[in-house]
Amino acid sequence: MDSVQFPLSTGTYSINGRKYRRTAYQMKVATDDVAQKFEQFEDTPDVYDDEPSAGCLAPPGLPALKKKIAKAKEVKEAKPESNSTEPTEDERISVIGGKKWIASISVPACFIGKLHGMNRRALNALENDTQCRVKTPRRDENKPCEISSIVSLECVQRCLDRIEIFVDDAKKTARVTHFVALPCDQHEVQENFEVFKQLVLDSEHFDASCKNPQLFTKSARLHLTLSVVCLFDDVDLQRITEAFKVIEGEIKEILNNKPMIADIQGIDMMNDDPSQVSVIYAKVSGEKIQEVANHLNRRLIELGFAKNEGGDEVKLHMTLMNARYVAQAEKLKKFTFDAKKILEDLKESYFGTFQLTEICLCPLNSNSSSEKFYDKLAIMRLA
Template identity: 30%
Template sequence: MDVLEPKKIWVEGHRCYRFYESCEWEGSHNLAPYVEDSFDEVMCDQILDDDYMDIEIKPYGSRFKHTFYVPRSMLGYIIGAKHATRKKLESDTGTTIQIPKHEENSNITIIGSYQKGITSARRKIDFIIENSRFKLDMTHFISIPVNNQDIMDNFESFKMEVINNCGKNSNSAEENIFQKSKKLHLTICVFVLLDDNEKEKLVNHFIDCEENIIKPALEKTGPIKIKLQGIDCMNDDPTEVQVLYAKIVESEKIQSLVNEIAESFSKTGVMKPNRGKNVKLHVTLMNTKFLQEENQWRRIKFDASDILKQYENFYFGELTLNEIHLSKRSESKIRRNEYYEAIAKIEL
């Protein structure tokens, strides 16, 4: 049992060591053996709970109570199958967690005998929400429309040439996997918004971003040109492609701006993280996911080898950056051939 549960020694209040006592070791060495450990759960809880010092906890008879809002779409993750997640939260924190019924508001109430237990329960619930959010499909995104008439005309020419020249060899170079020309866009970042409260906060941040980031950047760089030329795919194997896109060339100015925008929105907590340091600049031309939007529930891959070879440097056109949208992903059938609906728009 001494081996399984060794004594812990804290040094300078933040370094923890396990002390394995052994007569044989002490008999042959003057130094006591140790294994350095990271923060244990108690210390981690204390550090993390410091971030929750400002939450409102009220007296509730002989106990305490904390009530806070949770988006309704997250309640199921907090409850868990057969209430297993909620019960474990209550057991781990020594609290009672009251979750509203469907017809009620979305306020959760945590009741406990100790404020620390309530704080811990709140922190764990926030962690569940944070990790569950991005299991959902994205709801909104920041986009730059690249659909002036020249680019749309060139895209339509590209589409018809690919269908006529490469259709037989690319398995699925059919019209339904091409983007609609009026929807051609650059995506800067994507979000999962759970309710109208989060939507309002994001719109406000979008407006602030215009004043604090976008306009100052354009004052330094002047008008920014966006030039579309060349194509590429999202994976390493050109014979099994799901997304084929147009590349942005001469992109230093636009890359710097969208990186700043994405960095700003990464702090909102509702943005899906970027996979790399820089925003991936691309304009989607073909995507097999569009078949799902046509009620064909199959995510296929196609051979894009011939397309990439024949149209490697295809010129789609260019435009001057003049607007940025906060766009809705979902849309009605009426808007299927129109650009994405914007809940906020910046005109430059």
């Protein structure tokens, strides 16, 4: 039987409960011209000398490897990961590092609560449906909403489209906030209006429902309403201010450097039943006034500020009496007055003839005193 060979025993030693093999090695002690003297420790050779080094031991090329790692680190620090923003095929959206798509959209502050919904449910549903994150500004911040997604460009597109539709629908159902007017606060007009007012209040021929002083417009605020508009934030105000500059030039071309003279005479009512009247107004006539009013209102509709509710032609009028003033002051749901005798006896009332010099944008709820004209937020100069 062939003899069986066994590996030589190397011996072991223990450190902290772990067994390690004991490896023999030689150490050079001295050297002379003829021979070298070695001192040998232990009595067994290293039978595993050809095996690769263990991971816990330093490999032969460790210094070179360290230099290579250090150099790679320097290159990485010199060229950090790109976080620059780049445009996409959709001009509304940008991409960061090819991994995150972002966009912003302006939402008027008065619509943010509606966008959130009760306990943010509406906004959460939008985020879940579009796989986007929507960050809305705080109440005191004048910032756009920020949209981001790490899924795809299409997700941000869907989110943007839905918010744009939401804002458009909200604006369509919102109440008007401002009006565009030709001021009629000249001295002659104010004097004649006060005469008309006293005739109505003092005459016994007129119905008692017409005797409330709150029915009458303040003489300092007499004007011709050309259009009513919806403005919801500073962005809208800036846009319409810029639009006024453009439209001003267009109106001056219509006038062809001629003055716009208004003749205000005669009264009429807005509704059909003279016994239940909401508004009595003075009639207005004059060359180019109707053309200017129509052009202005049409341009504001085209720009999205005004609603096309009254057709193509503006109804020129200077409001004299308005039942809404009484309803608001006395907190009534509805109020009307009987104006049959007023329309018969005072139908040819004359208020004045004067040159119209400016068109102005005014808020419906003006903070200025009722003894002065409304706040003028933007002005077109006609002369």
